[in-house]
Each structure stands twice: as structure tokens, then as C-alpha cells.
Amino acid sequence: MPRIAEAPVSFECVLHSAVDLGRSTWVMGTVVYAHFREGLVSGDCKPDPAKLRPLGRMPGPTFSTQMNVVPRAATLADPDAGIRSEVLWQR
Numbered sequence: 013m014p015r016i017a018e019a020p021v022s023f024e025c026v027l028h029s030a031v032d033l034g035r036s037t038w039v040m041g042t043v044v045y046a047h048f049r050e051g052l053v054s055g056d057c058k059p060d061p062a063k064l065r066p067l068g069r070m071p072g073p074t075f076s077t078q079m080n081v082v083p084r085a086a087t088l089a090d091p092d093a094g095i096r097s098e099v100l101w102q103r
Contacts, residue, residue, distance in 0.1 A: 020049045020064060 015022040025041035052063050068076035 014048060020052055021059070043060045 023043045023046070024045040025043050028040040028042055031038040033102070048059060053057055053059050065077070070076050
């Protein structure tokens with residue numbers, strides 16, 4: 013699967029749907045595999061935000077680089093969290 017070499021993380025996705033919004037398209041998919049650059053993921057298979065230094069998408073052509081990492085009590089397995097995940101970690 014071709015990927016951008018400089019990207020620290022890339023996702024392989026399967027298209028769920030695409031909604032035409034006029035001049036934009038809202039694309040929804042299911043992540044089937046995540047590729048992380050060497051050293052970004054710890055031994056417990058969790059990305060290190062300090063090493064990843066994620067970007068946040070803002071309105072228009074702007075991005076945010078100042079992110080606050082806020083721990084959350086709920087886990088992906090918490091049925092009340094409203095999150096469903098089926099992750100298969102491969103090394």
C-alpha cells in the first residue's frame with residue numbers, strides 16, 4: 013500500500029460512505045490498519061503523544077500544533093463510551 017514517507021502515522025481504511033456537501037465531501041471509513049513510524053509506539057502498543065506531536069485540524073486552511081493531552085476514564089471497552097473498536101496489533 014503506497015504511503016507518504018514523511019508521515020509519522022498512516023491509516024489503511026475501507027470506505028464506509030461519502031457525502032457530497034457542495035464544495036466539500038465528508039468521507040467516512042473504517043480503519044483496518046495503522047502504520048506508525050519506528051519509536052512512536054511504546055511496548056504496550058500505545059502511541060506516545062510527546063513523540064508524535066499531533067496536529068489538529070481547524071476551520072479553513074489552519075491547523076493547531078499546541079495540544080493538551082487529557083486522560084479519560086472510559087476505555088474503548090466501556091459500552092457507555094459510545095466507542096467501538098476492533099484493533100489487531102501486528103508487529
